[in-house]
Amino acid sequence: MTTLSEMAESCTDCGDDLEIGQIGKCDECQDAGEPQKLHYFIAYQWSAEHGSGFACMDISRTHPITDFAEVEGLCKFIAEYKNFQTVVITNWKRYEEG
Numbered sequence: 001m002t003t004l005s006e007m008a009e010s011c012t013d014c015g016d017d018l019e020i021g022q023i024g025k026c027d028e029c030q031d032a033g034e035p036q037k038l039h040y041f042i043a044y045q046w047s048a049e050h051g052s053g054f055a056c057m058d059i060s061r062t063h064p065i066t067d068f069a070e071v072e073g074l075c076k077f078i079a080e081y082k083n084f085q086t087v088v089i090t091n092w093k094r095y096e097e098g
């Protein structure tokens with residue numbers, strides 16, 4: 001005879017007992033596993049065949065901007081996305097935690 005407590009699985013992350021029938025991770029650990037999106041305000045200068053100017057946009061990422069290579073990557077992304085020849089990011093600001 002197996003008792004209910006012996007049947008209960010424990011969370012693979014924190015080891016807490018799971019609810020009957022639940023396997024893998026507890027609710028809390030499942031929520032924590034969701035990649036948190038970071039929101040950035042990006043200001044940039046652009047040029048294209050039809051002109052040039054300043055603009056800004058809002059992006060969300062799963063990883064923070066940590067080095068120059070990522071800024072360059074963002075410039076390239078915006079240029080391709082907006083069909084600009086060059087994009088230079090002049091400033092960015094991560095939104096405060098809500």
Ligand SMILES: [Zn+2]
Pocket residue numbers: 011012013014015016025026027028029
């Ligand atoms: Zn857990």
